[in-house]
Amino acid sequence: MKSRLDSALQFHQTALNVQARRQQMLASNIANADTPNYKARDLDFGAALKGAMGGRGGPLALAGTSARHLPGGQGTSFEPHVGYRGEFQASVDGNTVNMDVERAAFAENSVQYEASVTFINSLLRGMQTAINGQ
Numbered sequence: 001m002k003s004r005l006d007s008a009l010q011f012h013q014t015a016l017n018v019q020a021r022r023q024q025m026l027a028s029n030i031a032n033a034d035t036p037n038y039k040a041r042d043l044d045f046g047a048a049l050k051g052a053m054g055g056r057g058g059p060l061a062l063a064g065t066s067a068r069h070l071p072g073g074q075g076t077s078f079e080p081h082v083g084y085r086g087e088f089q090a091s092v093d094g095n096t097v098n099m100d101v102e103r104a105a106f107a108e109n110s111v112q113y114e115a116s117v118t119f120i121n122s123l124l125r126g127m128q129t130a131i132n133g134q
Contacts, residue, residue: 012120015116016120020113025082026105027106032095033102035095038095038097039084039085040098040101042082043082044083048081
């Protein structure tokens with residue numbers, strides 16, 4: 001049985017996990033801006049969060065593709081919600097990374113991540129204050 005604290009924080013923990021995964025994807029896009037034929041990828045935050053929270057009661061199980069793989073236990077896979085970013089301007093080398101779009105998405109995701117962390121800290125401080133009776 002989950003405690004009330006676990007239940008209260010599960011949504012926010014999942015949101016942080018999705019935001020962290022998206023930040024990794026955006027950083028990868030920026031790092032590969034000069035790689036020929038690299039296709040920029042992004043994560044649909046809303047769909048990934050809904051999928052992670054929707055009826056599963058926790059994180060998604062890892063899918064094994066070979067019998068020789070080590071068991072993954074419980075993990076989170078957002079791959080069904082990953083897609084390729086549309087091409088804004090044709091590139092001679094086939095690369096679809098648009099640095100302006102990537103920087104803007106990276107900055108926006110960073111602000112959202114920091115806001116989530118601030119909210120969780122505030123929630124925990126409020127709970128601590130209630131426990132201490134102040």
